[in-house]
Amino acid sequence: MTxxxxxxxxxxxxxxxxxxxxxxxxxxxxxxxxxxxxAPVDPRSLMQGDYMALRFKTALDVRNALPKSxxxxxWQHRVDAKDGFVVVSLDDxxxxxxxxxxxxxxxxxxxxxxxxxxxxxxxxxxTNAFFFQEGHAEIxxxxxxxxxxxxxxxxxxxxxMYDEQLKLLEAVSHPE
Numbered sequence: 001m002t003x004x005x006x007x008x009x010x011x012x013x014x015x016x017x018x019x020x021x022x023x024x025x026x027x028x029x030x031x032x033x034x035x036x037x038x039a040p041v042d043p044r045s046l047m048q049g050d051y052m053a054l055r056f057k058t059a060l061d062v063r064n065a066l067p068k069s070x071x072x073x074x075w076q077h078r079v080d081a082k083d084g085f086v087v088v089s090l091d092d093x094x095x096x097x098x099x100x101x102x103x104x105x106x107x108x109x110x111x112x113x114x115x116x117x118x119x120x121x122x123x124x125x126x127t128n129a130f131f132f133q134e135g136h137a138e139i140x141x142x143x144x145x146x147x148x149x150x151x152x153x154x155x156x157x158x159x160x161m162y163d164e165q166l167k168l169l170e171a172v173s174h175p176e
Contacts, residue, residue, distance in 0.1 A: 024157060030149075031150050031151050031157065033147060033148070033150075033159075034112065034147075034148050034150055034156075035096065035146065035148070035162065035166065036056050036057070036058055036096055036146050036148060037056065037057040037058070037095070037096075037144065037145055038054055038055070038143055038144055038145060038146055039054075039055040039056065039060075050132055050133065050136065050137055051130060051132065052129065052130045052132070052137075052143065052161075053129055054128050054129060054130055054146065055128075056146075057098075058086065058088065058096065058114075058125065059116070059123040061086075061098035062086050062098070063123050065098075065101050066101070082118065083115070083116065083118055084102065084115075085113045085114065086098065086099075086100070086101055086102060086113065086114050086116055087100050087101070087102045087105070087107060087111055087112070087113055088111065088114055089108070089110050089111050089112075090110045090111075096112070096114070099111060112150060112154075114150065114156060115155055126155075126156035126157060126158055130146070130158065130161055133171055136171040139170070139171055142164075143162065143163065144162065144163055144164045145163075145164075145166060146158050146160070146162070147159045
């Protein structure tokens with residue numbers, strides 16, 4: 001009986017992991033493309049390899065829009081600040097710009113809702129880091145936008161880094 005329960009637990013766990021991978025791959029293939037303006041910070045970590053820590057301009061807009069009480073010195077001191085959704089509008093290049101917090105209102109044709117999360121007193125979208133191969137920091141220093149794939153629930157997945165002209169930044173491998 002114990003072996004059967006352990007085997008069923010293993011099969012169930014592996015099934016959940018594979019389902020999660022499948023849904024993320026589907027989102028990367030079929031999700032709606034948008035670009036969020038980046039504000040990159042320190043691009044290196046000795047423990048994790050080369051990466052670019054990411055901040056988003058829209059995250060600052062969300063932080064400024066979150067309600068504050070008179071006794072609070074700032075929104076980050078609020079214990080009731082929660083995850084939520086933000087409304088962005090897309091221009092002709094699919095660059096998202098902040099419109100306001102989402103409270104269930106009807107969205108216009110070029111508007112989209114995106115999920116944000118509050119972690120450690122910071123507003124986060126999808127990820128806060130982009131990892132790249134060691135020695136390629138110079139390529140990604142030009143990053144000004146992150147391309148994201150958004151699903152129907154407002155969840156974002158980072159698909160790539162782009163420069164100011166929305167040109168994909170990627171390392172080119174050279175055969176030896």
